Amino acid sequence: MKYTSLKIFCSLILIVICLESLAQSTSEPKGILSGSLDLNANVFLKDSSINAFNIPQYEKQFFGGESWLNLRYDYGSLSAGIRYDFFLNSNIPDPNNSFTQNGIGRWYISKKFDKIDVNVGYLYDQIGSGIIYRAYESRPLFIDNALLGVSLKFQLFDNLTIKALGGQQKNAFDIYSGSIKGINVDYFLSKGEESPLTLAPGLGFVNKTLSDEIMDKVVRALSSYLPVDRFGPVFNSYAFTAYNTLTYKNISWYLEGSLKKDDIYFNNFAQKSEASGATTRGKFQNASGSVLYTTIGYAGDVVGLTLEAKRTENFVFRTDPTQRLLRGYITYLPPMNRQNTYRLTARYSPFTQEISELAFQLDYKHRWSKKLNHNINLSWMNTKEGQKLYREIYGDFNYKPNTAWNITGGFQHVQYNQEIYEEKPGVPIVNTYVPFTDILYKINRKKSIRFETQYMFTQQDFGSWIHSLAEYTIAPQWFFEASVMYNTVPKRTLIGATEPEKIAYPSFGVTHIAGQNRLQLRYVKQVEGIVCSGGICRLEPAFSGIRFSLNSQF
């Protein structure tokens, strides 16, 4: 995706602008150029004591970073955009390696013609909640599965739209060779303003076709399988989803059922027979899959309640079944746990399981008064076969006695199946108990100070931790922070050590906001941990160094 893409993009945008100018010659056309720049720069400071070493950035490169420059041009009903991605010794694509490449990461043109929206280029979109199709970007995890293709959205009736899309999925600066096509119909039903009942049903359909190259890889892999594990693969697979949002007064109920017809995927948990007589784990399979997902919520003045449930079976759906980890996903399975923000409450977060998962979540909010409210969240996840995956009990309260003080406190208990989520053999389920507080004091209209502390009691993995943070704010421009995470009762012996050691992981930082620009400079020592985004997670190694980030809007 280099100069050819750029030429196509520039040619298309010129043609469309010329046509648009002709069409609007009698009126006053208004072109608006906007954009953003996101830049990260890291200085890697090797620290063997926390296992921040053995990757090129620590051993020889010392500097790495990445940036994304977005430009968007709006001209009447025309929108066009381009994004330039730049990676230099970056550890985002793979935390254990160095990645250097740059080029056009995205371009698109959108035009609205009466009742039709036409989009061409690298497109982000989803059908329903994303179970059968979601094209999105998550930069911390290097997920960018935009569809390079065309999307047409047609408003057939006032309350019915139909969308068709087709193309190939993005793969960093390349594309996957298979193709994806989809149809989505959204409907809205209301009996008028006097009726509190509304329905928003929808249907979605996705067809994936493997390329000859991908099929060749699959066929040749299958040829080395014993007959007991072989199957006859097909190029096409189909996924279908039906969903509906019912709202009645303060109640909202979303229900989605998704089916995937026979599809080739790699099942990491399936037993494969080998010629030697041994069995190994993981093989290609050809099977149907399904997801049933529902969430029902009540939002009142005093009480808010959300209940969620999800059942997943064999729903690995990738543009190329030979891809692994976070590559080539077409599907997006909604997470079923609370998205925690404090360092220690977010430390053990579950990865959405595609082969077998049964999950429930309850979230309850109660507003006792203007000064006091509280939240309770419960998460429960097992495999369909009954193996425990994840449990979370979370509760917090927030108390604002006056305008100066804002006090939050709470408690979290987690049970986390580290053996499954991190593929660490023989390790026990991690049990954590985390009390936490967060106190904000406004010194005056501009200045405030905030302290947060969490303590994690656990006998497993790294052992117990304390994390404390102090933040001083001079609004609206300056933020200063200092924090430390300390392994109070260490359980894990790091590489090079002879026994578990008590190690402190300090961080210091300053953030400056000037207009539309946000600059941050931090010195960071960070322990190995899980980084998640919407139920998609990966294991990140320890980090030691200096981080600079710039976010700018214009």
Added chain:
Amino acid sequence: MIKKGSFHIILLSIIALLLGCQETPVTIPEFQVASTERVVLVEYLTGVKCPNCPKGSTILKGVKDKFPKNMVIVGIHGRFLTEPLSTSKFDFRNDFSRQLEESYRPFIGKPASMINRIKFPDEPNLAADFPDLWPAYITDEISKKPKVSIVSDHSLNRLTRKLDLNIGVQASEILSGAYKVSVYVTESGIIDPQESVGTVIKDYVHDYVLRHMMTAWDGDVLGQNLQKGDLINKTFSYTVPPIYNLDNLTIVIAVSAQSNREVLQAHKIEL
């Protein structure tokens, strides 16, 4: 103008039609390859803390059993996931393994294999990290005609444990550019713990463990701009440390292009 009811019927009919499509499955061919003189070098990135590596080893051994004359394996225990377990008796790491592994970065995880150091189409890296695809990659390489032939003779004094090795490399066609030779010493049959998925295998048999190289880690210069029939001879010596079992040692020889490191031919000697 289309009516809503008609639209719904048309839509559902299209979806039902598509879901009802029956596609003829692709026939899976037998796993075989025509007999050739090609010997493929598989440099296998592994580690005792790599839970999926036993699966990788099993797959490689399965291919090797099928094509025993056409494949040699070198097990590289470099840095990643190689720290000995608390119950390990041996540490398989050495400077050769570390340098080789570092030179094969980036790799996404282990197990991963360099198969003749070829970057295969659609693989993100040189190190192929999907074991189920290795058999196909290996047979691809086996089916290619070797550009050089390798012959060898050796003598081993079991008393002094001194190994003397003579090799001859003959070009089978005109070869422009510079070429290198790598000589690996591997040991098999070492029983020591290995992490596996969900467990630690206490009496795991580690095979093809790289112990030493009789050349530099990235090979010694062999020659350049070879004409068809050119023969280059090299000699090497090595005194095998007493901790290695002489009966389980294999010498692996590989000739590669200096420019892209691709392996032209490999050869093995079982002591």
